[in-house]
Amino acid sequence: MANSGIPSEQWAQVVEKLGGPVSYKKIAVQKPGPDEVLINIKYSGVCHTDLHAMMGDWPLPTKLPLVGGHEGAGVVVAKGELVKDLEIGDHAGVKWLNGSCLACFFCMQADEPLCPQALLSGYTVDGSFQQYAIAKAAHVARIPKECNLEAVAPVLCAGITVYKGLKESGARPGQYVAIVGAGGGLGSMAIQYARAMGLLVIAIDQGEEKEHSCKTLGAAAYVDFMKSPDLVQEVKDATSDGLGPHAVLLLAVQEKPFQQATEYIRSRGTVICIGMPAKAYIKAPVFDTVTRMVTIKGSYVGNRQDTQEALDFFRRGLIKVPYKTVGLSQLQDVFQLMHDGRIVGRYVVDTSR
Ligand code: NAD
Ligand code: ZN
Ligand code: ZN
Secondary structure, rough: OOOOOOOOOEEEEOOOOOOEEEEEEEEEOOOOOOOOOEEEEEEEOOOOHHHHHHHHOOOOOOOOOOOOOEEEEEEEEEEEEOOOOOOOOOOOEEEOEEOOOOOOOOHOOOOOHHHOOOOEEEOOEEOOOOOOEEHHHOOEEEOOOOOOOHHHHHOOOOHHHHHHHHHOOOOOHHHHEEOOOOOHHHHHHHHHHHHOOOOOEEEEEHHHHHHHHHHOOOOOEEOOOOOOOOOOHHHHHHHOOOOOEEEEEEOOOOHHHHHHHHHHHOOOOOEEEEOOOOOOOOOOOOHHHHHHOOOEEOOOOHHHHHHHHHHHHHHHHOOOEEEEEEEEHHHHHHHOOOOOOOOOOOEEEEEEO
8 A cells, every 4th residue: 555645634624513514624544445545635526415414404324523525536545455446646536425335236236326335425434525535446436537626526426416317217319308406516417418418408496697507508498496487387388399398307405396396297207306305205196197107216326337427428528517616624605505505506625725
């Protein structure tokens, strides 16, 4: 294991108790185990999941104290003796799935996010809101050298997740997909992946700034959920034959749009649940679900192959999403903006300041 130039202490943002805030402090740098790598994180995207984790929104407990973050892009600086296919100096990414057993029923068929022993970055193990993070080598994203580490960071969760969700939806080129929460981090990525996959996008979010951003990214139509007098009708009307979108990607952090989606989805269409508002339920009338043959499914990040495919779209220049970069020390301010729904695109933190 090489360890030249690796400090014993580093800056990190630490959640000490549920509800936050995060505290910016120095903590020890860990050493990678035999099947792990140590990545010098240069930039990390800030996902709404990081805020859910700090607030204790979900039924799954987090570790505490916790270093959050799971869109970490950086450079491999040390590796365990079993790691053969990554070298010191390679560019790599810490994503939500930090590790899995690789041997269970789910791992065997490349459904590793469903592994009962999955390790989750920034949730059950420390993540990328620190300068040096550890991940299982098998699961680390291989980032091509030509990709800018700052711009690529949000692909590591937002990009992978929406790309997988679009694949799970079964939508084909020329069909309509409604993207709910289109102005946010996952939403902005979703517009770009959908466009690259030949889909027509109906973006749903609030405010003129997000409208401008969604249309610039390539949305064919924009529906403002705060202003629309009849959102269900407006979404249907945005399709050329008025029958509604073939697929819906639900990325919002509120419960209401989950219900609306089952109403405006085209018959035979697929509703994909990705956003995870606290304590929310999805409800649909059984009669309509049956007689309109509607599919409702969940989609959860992506596997290692989805990761590399999502990164390849980025490498080819197809994914350009607005982001703002601030110092890691300002993470709490980012959480505040996120809580208020005021982020257009993604925030990225620079771990050097
Ligand atoms: P974000 O805060 O950047 O974006 C959320 C967007 O939803 C905002 O633009 C907000 O204005 C919009 N919104 C809120 N209410 C809405 C409504 N009623 N209709 C339409 N839009 C509405 O958040 P993000 O980082 O993009 O994450 C979104 C959600 O996805 C979070 O719950 C997060 O935990 C979840 N997530 C899930 C997975 C997965 O694998 N399933 C992966 C990553 C994130
Ligand atoms: Zn995420
Ligand atoms: Zn497994």
